[in-house]
Amino acid sequence: MKSLLLAFAFAVLLCHTNTFAQSREITGKVMAAADSSWLPGVSVRIAGSQSGTLTNENGEFKIQARQGQTLVFSFVGFLNQSVKVPASGDINVKLDQDELSLNEVVITAGGLTAQRRELGSQSTTLKSQELTQGRPTSVASSLAGRVPGLLVMGVSSGVNPAFRLVLRGNRSLTGNNQALVIIDNMISTNDILANMNPEDIDDIQVLNGAGAAALYGSDASNGALIVTTKKGKSGKTEIRVAHSAIVEKVAFLPQLQSGFGSGTTPDDVPTYTPYENQQFGPAFDGSMVNIGKPLQDGSIQNVPYSARNSREDFWETGLTNQTDLSISSGDEKGTYYLSAQYTNQHSTVPLEVFKRYSVRANSSRHIYKNLTASFNTNFVATRSDVSNATATAYQNLLMSPSQVDVTQYKDWKNNPFANPNGYFNEYFTNPYFTLANNRGISRYDYFQGNLELKWHPIRPLTVTYRTGITTKNYSGKTHTGKFTYSDYTKSISGSSKTDTPGSVADFSAFTNQLVNDFIAEFKTNFFPSLSFSSAIGTTFRENSNKNIFVSATGLVVNDLYNIGNSLSNPIAIEQNFRTRQIGVYGEARLGFKEFIYLHVTGRNDWRSILSKSNRSFFYPSADISFIATDAIPALAQSDFLQTLKLRGGYSKVGQVNLGNIFNLGAYSLSSTFSQASGYPYSSGAGFTLDNNLVAADIKPEMTIGEEAGFDFELVPLAISGGLTFYKTNTVNQTISVIVSSATGYQTLTTNVGEVVNNGLESYFNITPIKTSNGFEVSLAANYTFNRNKVISLSKQSDQMTLSSDGNTARIIAKVGSPFPLLQTTRYTRDPENRIIVDPITGYPSTNGTFHDVGITNPPHILGLTGTIKFRKLKLNLLFEYRNGHYIYNAISTGYDFSGAGISTAWYNRDRFVIPNSSYKNADGQYVANTNITTRSGGADFWTDATRNRGIGENYANSAGFWKLREASLRYDLPASLLGKTRFMHGITLSVQGRNLFIWVPKSNLYTDPEYSQNGVESNAVGFTNLAQTPPARYFGGTISFTF
């Protein structure tokens, strides 16, 4: 058959040679105009004929053509180019990128690719430059405010802060809601994303909904961030060296009172106590006072009785140095990209140091006809030395009255007044000592590597095999130094100064993930107007985690932190987990005339952590995309509307919510035993059945998602935008239901409950000014609205607590309410909502019941980006706004028990009438209180739990904010300035800042409402405490050389 065809073609050619000019073999090369890299697979066609060819892996082609004929070069993602065949010589072509975003090729789930026009769901592409212009240490921080639908929460402070990344709200009540992270087609983790070198990232494709990510099956319900790292370009070598220095300063301090020094009671005639931590003493008057108790040698400190600024000065100026090196190169056969980065950060917390080393090697090579081999490897090592008692140190700082200059006490070893023995504060230790004496050092080594073989046996078919490993090895040590107080100190102080016996803990752990993927892709056009692409694949994944933890208390030799250096029996814990997952998936995309596309996917997963009968699950999705501007001629001809795409999708995906990120849910089904507390008893062992039983038939939580939306581009002012509505219903929530202990267990983990989320995502871009002399102003905005609601919980209870702060505040899921819901205790109020006070004491009270405050996840998120370009100069600003949610600050001890908080001085420590209060008169009526003052305006009121500190509403406030997330100014030195240094291609200077300003409502006295004391993994956002130090702003400069 083949030979027949050939013969026929030959015959055709032969007969043509007689009538037309002599055809000749034309050779040439095709490269991308943007970066001069060779383009393989470009279609080269003779206009008006059927003959054509493709460029090979080196961008080369050969074709028979005659002078005067036109060769049409076309390639997905690039504009077509036509070239007339010259009389002689080769044809070398540079193709320009197709700027029409609909034709942009993007990576979709499973490492497959598609043109944007084919996608039926909301996705956003973030390019390397956007991600790195603010020079973030962690790329996660630069995602905030840029992506519709994505909530980025910086939950912790200090070095290497952690970020919680949630797309389209919280679906799971107790399970993971964070977006799936894919790096170079490998399932990865949030912490690897946060710790990878941001400069290595080529782009991040954000798939907002489960539908787009459905090919990931039981990992897909939270949407996905698909990260692609940089590759070398054939025919182009570039070496880049850059250095940044970034300063970090505290940006938002809690509001503290500065009018009163140390003292406690009596309230109305406050007396000064030189060694007191509470700040309910007399008003500052500038006179000289002693602080602390005399040292053994009789010396005592004498300071002016006036406010100092030391509680602000305690926070240091941090500095981050970051150095980058990257080399990228390639030739016809292969490409490579090598990079290295070193980061060294000192944060605002004294003594905190963080270092990160990252090395990457990505390479790709054609090793055989039709066969390409490539690999990506990345090693990241982080080293940190931080205090594990930062919260205590912060509290100790707040327990330092304002007349004391705490910054004097850095040198606790040599300064007798800084040493715990001589420290002025009778009840709380020197914060510098707390930081220095309680340390945690840790080392994390991440390795992620994969190799990929891609084979094109026949033209429409591509077969890919990929295998990879993602591993994290980490170890660390925490210690508390031993400290023995002097006999003198003990003799003059009560039980408040007790010896610290010292302790040490050591741990090491690894997590390991192996993945094998096999994918066969088939792409063809059945007819010119009907395109078809499909893929089937299998994936196999094994995860194994292990940790060992040992600790001992009571050190024998001081300053020697070794488990053996202890008289007590060490505590030792070992944990091991292993799981497997197998998936088979397929997708098919049918396109008609390039204006309507139907896309369906299906995946079946088998998970080892589920019971045999429930192990296998099928996850389908379907979406449709319609390009109105291509389908409807009237629209196509509009010179106002450039493109309009309508889209919609449906998906059903699941998430197995068992265990946590470390134990992976392994073995949850078998009720295991634990060594009961206190055993071995004498010498015998004692075991007890676990309190929780996991129902044997536990199933994944199922999220059924629907979305619909449109994207448009207008001709004028380069306006573009889009809007997406979505709705997800997550059923079979996996929660632990309390059961009667008559069953032998206390809780039963089972599938009950439903959560619904709906919302919208929108974006809008405009370039109002673009002049011919290179001046350009562009604005981008995105707005996200999310509303969620708990539809049902268990039969037994219509609410469930996720986190609580004593009996004062809690974060719960409650049927009929948004989730997570903040509830606090509040003052007992009359029917007119006035605070009821006691008619004699004037004190308010609480009955201790909880009241709804509101959701703790922001319903409204707005991101605004402004870019101003003038030739080589570029200014970029990014603002973010969030509102509609609430936060509770679990800090009443630090602020109000201490008397440091500004609210304690609102009434100048005088007796006062509680605003908007009432009292019950003799007739039992509530009448407005205008004259009954509180019996105390000092310690007796502010430190008391029933009057102030135990009333949760006093510490709950709106979590809304505006932030200037990022500002950067960049200048590319013009080539003329580089002069004759031929080896140097460019120098870029930039200054940049991150989190420069925050604006919060007046009610927020305390801290950045983005914080969450429960960490990245917990859905119970909405609590902060003193473990989150005051938020910092970062600003610095970068110089970058390209060779």
Added chain:
Amino acid sequence: MKKLIILFLPFLLLTACVDSLDDYNVDTKRPSTAPPVTLFSNALKGLADTLTSPNVNVNNYRLYVQQWTTTTYLDEPRYNVTARIIPESFWRGLYKGVISDLNESRRLINADPLLSQATKDVQLAQIEIVEVLTWAALVNTFGNLPYSEAMNPENPLPKYDDAKTVYDAILARLDAALPKLESKGTPFGAGDLLYKGNIPQWVKFGNSLKLKLAMIIADSDEAKAKKMVSEAAPKVFTGNADKAAFPYISTPPNYNVVAQNLNSLYTSRQDFIPAATIVTPMNELNDPRRPFFFTTIGGKYVGGQYGFLNTYSAFSHISDKIIDPAFEGLLLDYSEVEFLLAEAVERGFITGSAAEHYNKAVTASITYWGGSAAEAAAYLAQPKVAYATAEGNWKQKIGFQKWFALYNRGWESWVEWRRLDFPKLSPPSGGNVPAGLAIPVRMIYPIVEQTLNGTNRKAAADAIGGDLATTKLWWDKF
């Protein structure tokens, strides 16, 4: 075609892998089966902790029988059982903390193909005796409760069974277990924290328990009580050394729960002092046990006023002996058994001399606590103590002295007080005490049961005449 096969090979391999996933969900580093004896040990500790605890959240029976009172918080001595989760703690402590582990221990023994039947029999009998004791504690506290459908996590809504039916069932189980103790198998050894595998002791313990449980229904089912009492009586404890006592040790956190709540080594709380209700009559009788029960204040034993605020420093405290971290927790002792025998004679269940048993009981108690036999004799010689001349009928004589003997065993004392109706105790009154307080004669069901198992709880509450602390149990006829 070949290429096609290669293409599909991965899919074929996968199918094979899917079947092997079971192997991956077996935790090889953590026990999914534990040695049964370890569960038995832990159940014993759970039982001793719950019955011995003086924690206000769990066990307030020392207060209800007015052996102790509180200094600061008056909710519990004034019989508030809802301010804290008292019923739930006791319920959970026994269901989850004891019966669940015993149940699992039994399941593991039955499932072990390597154990001989004789060994299974004797170990199961040990488990059974402890379980019967635990069920009796539950049923004598709450009345109707989940029994036949309990311990089945597949059924989160177990029905409540009639208390008498449950009680008859556990008595039958005890009867069935006792002969199996003597099956010559290998009993639980070192993990048997009561008797270290000494089977003759277990036989005595089992029969003493039978005597005790049978006597509880003497007023409601006399025939059955008589039969069981007369069967058990010859095989019961014969001396203080026979006692069933849980050996607390001084290593943290295994010290006695009383020490945990009272000893200044472990707590700064100063909540409990002896109540004048018990100190005063002991003073009147010059009771030789006082130095072992109380500390002195100004050389005297002074109890606080029951149910009112008391200044800790102004009154005697609980003795150092009782708050010692290694002080044992009694489950059943010889003195108790002799009192029961005295009662059995009085009721005509057995023959013998009630006075003799009474004297032995009082003597055993005094010598157990540290007094001498001579002191006991002198004590018994007092007309107000001597069985012949002590005040009241046999119920009063026995009830009164048993109240002393069961000092520090509040829950047991509460059962005996309800059963014998002596000593006469009055709820606090006057002052700021709310009117109409009544000493609980039953513990209400855990509040959480209203939501967790509401329908069944409601049915049970209706069946017993209301889920109240004043609803008498079926055996509490007087």
